[in-house]
Amino acid sequence: MSTDNTSVKHTSVHQRMNTDFEKYPLPRYCKRWSNDDLQRHALAKSRRMAMRRPAYMFNARYNSLSPTEERFLEAAEYGNIPVIRRMLEELPDLNVNCVDYMGQNALQLAVASEHLEVTELLLMKENLARIGDALLLAISKGYIRIVEAILGHQSFADTSKLTSSPLQTETQDDFFAYDEDGTRFSHDITPIILASHCHEYEIVHILLRKGAHIARPHDYFCKCNSCLYHQRHDSFSHSRSRINAYKGLASPAYLSLSSEDPVLTALELSNELAVLANIEKEFKNDYKKLSMQCKDFVVGLLDLCRNTEEVEAILNGDTVAGGHFDKGGRPNLVRLKLAIKYELKKYPCCLWRARFHQKYLNWCSEDERRSCWFGTT
Numbered sequence: 001m002s003t004d005n006t007s008v009k010h011t012s013v014h015q016r017m018n019t020d021f022e023k024y025p026l027p028r029y030c031k032r033w034s035n036d037d038l039q040r041h042a043l044a045k046s047r048r049m050a051m052r053r054p055a056y057m058f059n060a061r062y063n064s065l066s067p068t069e070e071r072f073l074e075a076a077e078y079g080n081i082p083v084i085r086r087m088l089e090e091l092p093d094l095n096v097n098c099v100d101y102m103g104q105n106a107l108q109l110a111v112a113s114e115h116l117e118v119t120e121l122l123l124m125k126e127n128l129a130r131i132g133d134a135l136l137l138a139i140s141k142g143y144i145r146i147v148e149a150i151l152g153h154q155s156f157a158d159t160s161k162l163t164s165s166p167l168q169t170e171t172q173d174d175f176f177a178y179d180e181d182g183t184r185f186s187h188d189i190t191p192i193i194l195a196s197h198c199h200e201y202e203i204v205h206i207l208l209r210k211g212a213h214i215a216r217p218h219d220y221f222c223k224c225n226s227c228l229y230h231q232r233h234d235s236f237s238h239s240r241s242r243i244n245a246y247k248g249l250a251s252p253a254y255l256s257l258s259s260e261d262p263v264l265t266a267l268e269l270s271n272e273l274a275v276l277a278n279i280e281k282e283f284k285n286d287y288k289k290l291s292m293q294c295k296d297f298v299v300g301l302l303d304l305c306r307n308t309e310e311v312e313a314i315l316n317g318d319t320v321a322g323g324h325f326d327k328g329g330r331p332n333l334v335r336l337k338l339a340i341k342y343e344l345k346k347y348p349c350c351l352w353r354a355r356f357h358q359k360y361l362n363w364c365s366e367d368e369r370r371s372c373w374f375g376t377t
Contacts, residue, residue, distance in 0.1 A: 069098040076106035076122070079115035088121060096122060097129045103179030107134045116145050123153050131155050132166070132176035132191075133184055139195050140185075144202055151210060162212035165190050165241075188241035190214070196251035197244075204253045213258065214249055217242045220279050236282065243283045246273060250290040252297050263298055263314055263335050270294035271342045295344050 072094060075083040087094055099105050110118040111134045122128060131153055138146040155161060166176035166183045178184035185194065192212040195203040218227050230238040248254055250269060259265040270291045277287035305311045315336040
């Protein structure tokens, strides 16, 4: 009996989708769907619904969907642009925030399937929910054009939405909600932190131009009201939010794009992370890895140098304030001395290493030669 009902449902879904594509043909730049494609997608969706229906059989919002809302969600999921456009234009009372059996709305389905045109059409509607979650989803998948489209929405006119985490954002329209149960990512993850975690250089650059930034966590022993409150009520979540922020700060994408002096920033951050590794025991190994990641970033920059002059420019640091040379006529090499201080033992493998090594030994004093970081392991 259940087999007959299922076959009838498969046929009805296939007929609906086939009628939509025949009546409202896709533009030339869109992929054409054959009957086999339509049948395959209809069967795949029915199987997913059959497998997951027990978990959502009491989802009142999904059970109350009208046939029009079901067609709307299907069109968003499969990228049926003509149907989406027609329904948005001709049905002013259409609930664009209706959710499917997985608790996902049309915007989330369109972003997950990388349907840029559908996403742009949905973003034109007022009172659209879960825009923040759609942005985080697009960032995690590296969909740059969709990220740009979402950031153009009026809700991001206030840049505080880009620097606030779901835990800090107090909105009534479930801006960062994944479904009715909560958020997709950790509550302390902001868009730019997520982009930095994913090493999405272009997205990080876009967010920085929009005014986003990663706030450096307070000192571990900070006694401000906010830190005391979070340490007393949920110390683990507080520590997790700190490590997530530091992961973003230590990302090569964020270091290279946000700092005027990436070498100095990376060296100082590496030392700070090494100290925290001995304090925050819950994430000791994570802090050690991040500290080493910052050191690798510095070495990687030196590897990119094309000649000894570029190596000297990096290791001299801010030449405007202090000049290239000290009183004895030798290069300052302030960044190199800082690397020695922080026990950076790795050295670049660039072609100019041997030549610069010899020049450095000629410049250094006897004590500096003893602490030379090149060639050590």
